[in-house]
Amino acid sequence: xxxxxxxxxxxxxxxxxxxxxxxxxxxxxxxxxxxxxxxxxxxxxxxxxxxxxxxxxxxxxxxxxxxxxxxxxxxxxxxxxxxxxxxxxxxxxxxxxxxxxxxxxxxxxxxxxxxxxxxxxxxxxxxxxxxxxxxxxxxxxxxxxxxxxxxxxxxxxxxxxxxxxxxxxxxxxxxxxxxxxxxxxxxxxxxxxxxxxxxxxxxxxxxxxxxxxxxxxxxxxxxxxxxxxxxxxxxxxxxxxxxxxxxxxxxxxxxxxxxxxxxxxxxxxxxxxxxxxxxxxxxxxxxxxxxxxxxxxxxxxxxxxxxxxxxxxxxxxxxxxxxxxxxxxxxxxxxxxxxxxxxxxxxxxxxxxxxxxxxxxxxxxxxxxxxxxxxxxxxxxxxxxxxxxxxxxxxxxxxxxxxxxxxxxxxxxxxxxxxxxxxxxxxxxxxxxxxxxx
Amino acid sequence: xxxxxxxxxxxxxxxxxxxxxxxxxxxxxxxxxxxxxxxxxxxxxxxxxxxxxxxxxxxxxxxxxxxxxxxxxxxxxxxxxxxxxxxxxxxxxxxxxxxxxxxxxxxxxxxxxxxxxxxxxxxxxxxxxxxxxxxxxxxxxxxxxxxxxxxxxxxxxxxxxxxxxxxxxxxxxxxxxxxxxxxxxxxxxxxxxxxxxxxxxxxxxxxxxxxxxxxxxxxxxxxxxxxxxxxxxxxx
Numbered sequence: 001x002x003x004x005x006x007x008x009x010x011x012x013x014x015x016x017x018x019x020x021x022x023x024x025x026x027x028x029x030x031x032x033x034x035x036x037x038x039x040x041x042x043x044x045x046x047x048x049x050x051x052x053x054x055x056x057x058x059x060x061x062x063x064x065x066x067x068x069x070x071x072x073x074x075x076x077x078x079x080x081x082x083x084x085x086x087x088x089x090x091x092x093x094x095x096x097x098x099x100x101x102x103x104x105x106x107x108x109x110x111x112x113x114x115x116x117x118x119x120x121x122x123x124x125x126x127x128x129x130x131x132x133x134x135x136x137x138x139x140x141x142x143x144x145x146x147x148x149x150x151x152x153x154x155x156x157x158x159x160x161x162x163x164x165x166x167x168x169x170x171x172x173x174x175x176x177x178x179x180x181x182x183x184x185x186x187x188x189x190x191x192x193x194x195x196x197x198x199x200x201x202x203x204x205x206x207x208x209x210x211x212x213x214x215x216x217x218x219x220x221x222x223x224x225x226x227x228x229x230x231x232x233x234x235x236x237x238x239x240x241x242x243x244x245x246x247x248x249x250x251x252x253x254x255x256x257x258x259x260x261x262x263x264x265x266x267x268x269x270x271x272x273x274x275x276x277x278x279x280x281x282x283x284x285x286x287x288x289x290x291x292x293x294x295x296x297x298x299x300x301x302x303x304x305x306x307x308x309x310x311x312x313x314x315x316x317x318x319x320x321x322x323x324x325x326x327x328x329x330x331x332x333x334x335x336x337x338x339x340x341x342x343x344x345x346x347x348x349x350x351x352x353x354x355x356x357x358x359x360x361x362x363x364x365x366x367x368x369x370x371x372x373x374x375x376x377x378x379x380x381x382x383x384x385x386x387x388x389x390x391x392x393x394x395x396x397x398x399x400x401x402x403x404x405x406x407x408x409x410x411x412x413x414x415x416x417x418x419x420x421x422x423x424x425x426x427x428x429x430x431x432x433x434x435x436x437x438x
Numbered sequence: 439x440x441x442x443x444x445x446x447x448x449x450x451x452x453x454x455x456x457x458x459x460x461x462x463x464x465x466x467x468x469x470x471x472x473x474x475x476x477x478x479x480x481x482x483x484x485x486x487x488x489x490x491x492x493x494x495x496x497x498x499x500x501x502x503x504x505x506x507x508x509x510x511x512x513x514x515x516x517x518x519x520x521x522x523x524x525x526x527x528x529x530x531x532x533x534x535x536x537x538x539x540x541x542x543x544x545x546x547x548x549x550x551x552x553x554x555x556x557x558x559x560x561x562x563x564x565x566x567x568x569x570x571x572x573x574x575x576x577x578x579x580x581x582x583x584x585x586x587x588x589x590x591x592x593x594x595x596x597x598x599x600x601x602x603x604x605x606x607x608x609x610x611x612x613x614x615x616x617x618x619x620x621x622x623x624x625x626x627x628x629x630x631x632x633x634x635x636x637x638x639x640x641x642x643x644x645x646x647x648x649x650x651x652x653x654x655x656x657x658x659x660x661x662x663x664x665x666x667x668x669x670x671x672x673x674x
Contacts, residue, residue, distance in 0.1 A: 119510075162640060162641055164640055194530075194531055194532040194533070195531040195532070195533040195634070195639070196532050196533060196534075197533065197534070198534060198535065221533070222647075224643055225643075266640065266643075268640070284640075286637045286640045286641050287637075288641055289511075290511060290637060291509065291510050291511015291512070291635045291636070291637045291638065292510075292511065292636070292637055293636070293637065
């Protein structure tokens, strides 16, 4: 029952409260990924929540700018709540981190803000877990990132997921050779993004694009698959830049194939979307039963240069809430918040050293602070799902009772579930520790 | 037509179909693809229809809801008019036009307004079911029109003083004529389009490509017919 008091419960659109299981699930996922990222020698980066709007917007397109939360401070400066972390990392690296040995490896686990309609799996404030690998231009770096994406999804138990690998440089190299206006390039991108092959071919005909380029662009929406898609793309490449782009993607694919990771991979050159700052490979992850992507990323070799010395870089971000939805879809990601042990206050004082050791071993030990009697303790433990209760004790021993059956009810208790003395027993604190630590 | 659309998978694909004037041609299309009992939808109140042999599920919903179902992945595919797609602006694939349900989105008004310079009006009210496209169309000309967003019977609005103009779909123009309205400008032409959820397209590429190929084969027929007839016979 909700409380109908005078207090205000309203939330602004796009944010939500996380507590109990939801908060625990999100934290658990992030803790798992923190461990994974650190095991690959990435270190955490924590940029500020808001920055100067014009600084943050250096590399982005008009479409993305509309999604930024803007705030005025009291001096009239326009600030922006960060819409993604990659741009912030680019700013930090470009302006500050000079003279460090390359590559730089950073990870982040944090919230970002985008002003868009709240969608399935994404509010206006949402969480991202991501990596940036900076200073390494080659396919080895791309392959490392993709390997970690796959491991990140494997570590949390997600099954049947798929990672689509694209190559923005292929499209860019073809278009660079054509004399197209920015509006025409946008129209091409739009048709490719909609997989509108008819519209795409019509535009290419109208603009009298040469056969080789038109064939390559016209086939883009359907250049999907495994090695055969790579071979087809290589045969379509109309210039050296496009060839290099496909060679690079093939090399990444081979590296991942040598690690037996190709079961999760699909070559997908049919996307011209994504952040405008992508210049090379792109990554997009999907999970069965979920109508939207769960992670995105790619190579961005020109972004850091907008802030300082140019450096090649590649990164990805996992949508934390979306991965949680994907796991939910597969009934994974259970969390148990119930304490392992409930202890009456005076027994907790007597057995303090033992309880401390149990906590060190990772057990959740709750001490009663409500002055409950024996029946009260057992009733509370049952409701909370706490399996064991210490209802009393002295320096030497604890009186231990299971909170759940088998039950024998004493006379006159009218099924109140009161534990009889025979299911309780006195145990030494040492024995108790051995028993519960198992 | 014995071969199943989805011989490739045991899982079904779900298809969202729009209520209204596009429903009948959509049902004919899938009937041609082997969904024998599908016309039963017309006399049924069930919202979900299964064709297990073809590996397809159908849901019949309001046209404006079709892109929403598909974007969220509640349906893998859908059929809806291009007018609705342009109005709704959803993040979905629109791989092909189907050649039926052709019509045009036009600006119309009483005959006396046709030769008027709309820029000189201090106030212009436009009634429509397409508020986004309407606003965009007039703003492009520098006119801040008041858009009156209605959900049907738009042609009534100028006759009762609710609006000066209407923006609506026309097929033959009969509704306009009978309500004493004339066409002033064309905003876009439309036809039924196939739309696909992005993730479904990625995860079930083979099945969806197979289905799309078969749809393309059947709709060639529609396209040939409609170019002969020069449009549909229904009025929008």
